[in-house]
Amino acid sequence: MQMLKAYTSRFSGLQQPSDSNTANTADRKIMIPAISSTQNATLSQALDACINNKTKPPGSLGRLESLGKQIGLIQQSTQPALSQPSILVFAADHGICAENISAYPQSVTWQMVENFLAEGAAINVFARQNGIALHIVDAGVKHEFGERTQLINRKVAMGSHNFAQEAAMSSEQCRLAIQHGKSLVVALPGNVVGFGEMGIGNTTVAAALMHKLTGIPVAECVGAGTGLSAEGVLHKQQVIEKAVSLHADVTQPLDILATFGGFEVAMMVGAMLEAAARRMVLLIDGFIVTSALLVAAKLQPAILDYCVFAHRSDESGHAKMLDALDARPLLQLDLRLGEGTGGALAYPLLQAAVNFMWQMATFESANVAGKS
Structure with a gap:
């Protein structure tokens, strides 16, 4: 993906990457954080040597070896460590629901937020069992929660x-959502952040973003979402195709986000950019979260160096979305729930990847003969 060189007039207030990560609120400017590639030949060789000197045949820990190396490159260390992991779950509602594209009523969004707050959802269970701090964010839910x-x-x-x-x-709403996402990451402790979402209608949003950002035909981007019938999926496809035709002149990533996105997706874009700028490990969940990453990667391609793709969703289109990013997911469990559940389930694999680099004996320390 090529770095965006210029923005259209709708986003003339957004600035190209610079040394400053702050927004100039006086003139409504948002700085897109500068993100450096993690690639470092000297460190890469040192990490390879560290991994290959453990008491095992070379490559025998498979994906854990490449994952440990990736985290080492992110942290610029041959002894990477994970601390205080968090998952941000962003919730919002979508006007596109007026087109009857969901099997569930829009009220489910706020009801599920209440379920998150009561610690009764799947993401609560999986985050709790893995020691991950869970933060629920109202990005734009059509409901008044009061002071909570x-x-x-x-x-x-x-x-x-x-x-x-x-x-x-x-x-302006898109700018604000991006800034909110950035600010939330600034306030996080730790060096690992995962992303989740809740919003009835947001698989339609993600499919539209996927089509506009990758050029993959709409029919190959659209899936059952909350459980649509074949007729429902076809209707969803037709709604997106008509919308794409209506907004045919929208071509730049931030304009695409504002036109077809949701507040939770825009907030994730800002959060992802800020997290990578701070050299955090980004734990990427399923279809909707990956659609936000498509936008972020158009703005800053180096963000992909910081991304660990938790799983391949069973939502139709996610596999091709991952292919477009040249991404290899860790798990394939036929999940399509969202909420960040795939990220929470994958986190123990990140722990295993860094722990073997710290705790596994070398051939020398264990007095084991190496490969002849």
Whole structure:
């Protein structure tokens, strides 16, 4: 993916990467953080030597070896370590639901947020069992929650607009969501952050973003989402195709995000960019989270060096989305729940990858003969 060189007039206030990661709120500018590639030939050789000197045949720990090396390159260390992992779950509603593209009513979004806050959802279970701090963010849910200490209120609006008729959000709303995502990461401890989402209708959003950003035909991007019938999937496809035709002149990544995205997706874009700029490990979940990464990678291609792809979702289109990013997921469990569940389940593999580099004996320390 080539780095975006210029923005259209709708996003003239956004700046190219610079040494500053701060936003100039006076003139509504957002700085897109500079992200450096992790590639380092000297460190790469040192990590290879470290991994190959463990008491095992070369390559015998498979993906754990490449994962440990990736984390070492991110942290610029031959002894990588994970600390205080977090998952941010962003929730928002979508105007596109007016087109009858979901098997569930829109009210399920706020009801599931309540379930998160009551610690009754799958992501609560998996985050808790793996010692991951879970943060629930209201990015734009069509509901008033009131003052809730467990809920991070970053509501941009009461849901996005219907992109089958108009842009999902204004350029200013998109800027605000990106900035909120960045600020949330700045406040996080630790060096690992995963991303999750909740929003009835957001598989339609993700499919539209996928088509616009990759050029893959809409029919190959659309899936059952919340459990649509074959007729429902076809209707969803037709809604997206009509919307794409309506917004045919939208071509730049940030304009695509504002036109077809959601507040939770835009917030994830900002959070991902900031996390990579801070050399954190990004734990990428399923279809919707990966659609946000498509946008972020168009803005800063080096972000992919920091991404660990947790799993391949069973949602139709995710496999091709991953192929477009040349990404290799760690797990394939036929998941399609979202919420960050795949990321939480994959986290123990990250722990294993760094732990063997720290704790496994070398041939010399164990007095074991190496390969002749």
